[in-house]
Amino acid sequence: MRAFQTLVLTVLTVAGGTAAQAQEVPRWGLEQVIASSFRASGQAGLDRLQQTPMQVACSVAHPDRLPTEAQQRIEREALQGVQFPQDGRWLGNWQAGEKIAQSGTGLQYSDPPDAPRGGNCYGCHRLSGTEIAFGTIGPSLVRYRQRYASDSDAMRRTWIRLWNVHAFNACSVMPRFGDAGILPAAQIRDVMALLFDPASPVNR
């Protein structure tokens, strides 16, 4: 009985461990230092430093080495939170999508809070075949439609990625454009159109 209790306790500790670690008494005063090292500015309040469970779990040097169970839990919770378009319409306007992809402003404390936000897709990805100023943090999305299909399943999966990429890839470095409220659904539709519309420069 004792061995079983110990086993249960160990499993619970390991499972809850990743969440609990950051709240343990730090040996080097990290939380105190954080509390005294940042100030609210513009639209960036100190609440932005409060971590979500996913952020806590992923704040490690090698997130790919997290236990499978922990990764799956992140993915499951992310998928559960995805909000799909109410009217079932996946695609918006690709021209608007290109503007969103090109714009890197939004949510910085130097940005006006009411200014339209960009997705900064080109910061990390290649999209249009003719735009040479692209980043390499994420994979190339050139000819997205041809490479990843354009059926409703492909669209659904792409929507999920844009909304909360952690549904498929726990601890990915890509922002949660829908889940974190970075882009509203209408703008995510425009980005979808940039990826899927045959007339989009991504697919020409």
Add this chain to the structure above:
Amino acid sequence: MADPMKIRAVMQSGRVEVKILMSHQEETGLRKGADGELVPAHFISNVSVSHAGREVLRVQWGRAISKNPFLQFAFRGAARGDELTVTWIDNLGDTRTDRITIA
């Protein structure tokens, strides 16, 4: 007087290689400051380099020159140990003169 220039003058294969780094804000007069007002034009208008009483380089500049201008040129007819005099004057009448010994 304005901030000193950084000047290097080195003999190389019978020529003097001169490199001059000037400290100057080089305002075009077309830029708006934080208050929304145009920042007045303030840029180097003339540079003169002399050796042994002879002007070896005369320069006329406008507002298109960037901040902290760097000027490089070479000339013949001088020797190690000779002195070079560099003077700039700007559109507001500010000026700076520095001297260097050719190495």
Add this chain to the structure above:
Amino acid sequence: MKPGTSRLALTPRQCEGLIASEGGSCSPLPLAGEGPGVRAMAVGVRNRRGLALLALALLPVSAHAADPTSVYRQMLAEDNPAELAVAHGQQLWEQPRGPRQAALTACDLGQGPGVVKGAFAALPRYFADTASVMDAESRLVHCMVTIQGFDRQQLAAAPFSEAGAPQTDLEALVAYVAAQSRGAKIRVPQSTSEEHDSYARGRDLFYRRAGPYDFSCANCHGADHLRIRLQELPNLTRPEGARSAFAHWPAYRVSQGAVRTMQWRLSDCVRQQRWPQLIFGSQASIDLSTYLGVLAAGGTMDAPSVRR
């Protein structure tokens, strides 16, 4: 291939220009995988002399193929506008200034009072007089306050110059102090418990995911060969990347026409991470420098450098 022909990757114009005098001919041979504008040309030359001349003509082309960008960077570095800030910083170090009309020559940057040479390469470090780990910038502020009588709030309120404005005193002083460590081996100490803690906090901060974008430093600086748009990002988790970054700040930033410091670099990253503002001289800002500096151990300081 016919005898006397060579198959080379040339543009049509290169081919035409090269062989015109030798009476050869260019016929296009598209190679699979070549980009537009570069096609292999079959260069037919009449004789061995033509072939030898062709080879000679091609030599300078391949020699210059190595990177005009690094040639340009070297030209900039040789006459770095930061030298002006360094000269000004030296004046500020040596002149009696402030309410106490004292010079900074009594300031202890970790190697003893007044010792500037090599000091930057061993910062951040623990200082007993403040019982804390400090970097070059916080230490300079400390000296300006305690030795010269300047007001700490005023110094911390505007440490970095605005666009188009002259360098602040702090930027000039950091440039001067850093320049006196040019060529020195990076050796940020880890000898006290405070220094160990600073490193540990810096490391935790480096990997900390936070804010609406879930950005940590590691998101962008945690792997090889990443770039944001066209800006290459050093992998700070590897010694080469850490050394390259630590050795080259402060830097003359060409896009801003000003010397920018490590504190500036860190706070500007934090802004783009969508976090709240990193306070100038805060312990977190120092700890990040400690972490980077320890990873950069063995590198060679070369600051102020020239950056984009």
